[in-house]
Amino acid sequence: KQEVTQIPAALSVPEGENLVLNCSFTDSAIYNLQWFRQDPGKGLTSLLLIQSSQREQTSGRLNASLDKSSGRSTLYIAASQPGDSATYLCAVSRGGSEKLVFGKGTKLTVNP
Amino acid sequence: DTAVSQTPKYLVTQMGNDKSIKCEQNLGHDTMYWYKQDSKKFLKIMFSYNNKELIINETVPNRFSPKSPDKAHLNLHINSLELGDSAVYFCASSQGTGNGYTFGSGTRLTVV
Numbered sequence: 001k002q003e004v005t006q007i008p009a010a011l012s013v014p015e016g017e018n019l020v021l022n023c024s025f026t027d028s029a030i031y032n033l034q035w036f037r038q039d040p041g042k043g044l045t046s047l048l049l050i051q052s053s054q055r056e057q058t059s060g061r062l063n064a065s066l067d068k069s070s071g072r073s074t075l076y077i078a079a080s081q082p083g084d085s086a087t088y089l090c091a092v093s094r095g096g097s098e099k100l101v102f103g104k105g106t107k108l109t110v111n112p
Numbered sequence: 113d114t115a116v117s118q119t120p121k122y123l124v125t126q127m128g129n130d131k132s133i134k135c136e137q138n139l140g141h142d143t144m145y146w147y148k149q150d151s152k153k154f155l156k157i158m159f160s161y162n163n164k165e166l167i168i169n170e171t172v173p174n175r176f177s178p179k180s181p182d183k184a185h186l187n188l189h190i191n192s193l194e195l196g197d198s199a200v201y202f203c204a205s206s207q208g209t210g211n212g213y214t215f216g217s218g219t220r221l222t223v224v
Contacts, residue, residue, distance in 0.1 A: 031209055031210065032209075032210065032211075032212065034212050034213060036215075038153075041220075042217065042218075043202065043215050043216060043217035043218045044202065044215040046212050046213070046214065046215075049211075049212040051210050087153065089155070091155075091213075093213070095208075095209035095210060096143075096208065096209045097142070097143040097160060097162040097167050097168075097206070099145065099157040099160060099168055099170075100145075100147075100155075100157070100204075100213055101157075102154070102155040102156070104152070104153070104154050105153060
């Protein structure tokens with residue numbers, strides 16, 4: 001059974017700091033890993049999608065890496081801003097019509 | 113031009129009532145899902161449909177019945193609502209292998 005763990009559960013940093021969020025999964029037979037952002041009371045916004053054949057993806061100040069063999073992914077946020085404050089969710093799937101299995105998220109607070 | 117839309121956004125109802133949540137996607141995706149986010153913010157799969165066929169049914173009480181009239185719509189009907197059904201329900205869709213998942217904005221169900 002796939003299990004996804006995210007560390008830390010919560011993180012508070014001053015504005016401008018670079019930070020790393022961690023995600024690990026127990027079953028390396030995945031096809032996709034997707035990072036989402038969820039603002040309080042809102043839906044899920046997709047940030048980055050990494051296919052198992054890829055090592056990393058970048059979008060603006062965000063960079064996500066995937067090490068499938070060790071069952072790990074990291075989300076790097078450069079020069080953090082207060083607007084980055086949200087819960088970040090990591091999820092994996094086997095692709096196709098398979099379900100996404102989520103971690104419990106990391107709640108990020110960026111202080112001005 | 114919303115990709116995955118759910119209605120209603122908020123639903124407050126009394127125990128024992130029957131209610132439905134509707135979901136529509138205009139992305140042309142073949143697979144649609146229902147996820148439940150509990151009070152601890154953990155997201156878990158409930159159902160998935162691929163081209164109107166039930167693919168995943170994850171240990172959900174049979175008071176919950178999904179219905180997919182076509183591949184662009186997946187509705188969730190809940191009978192005899194209980195206090196524990198209070199949660200946020202998210203609809204999502206995906207297409208093929210190697211593509212990401214797109215989520216709706218959620219329906220916050222409160223049973224009183």
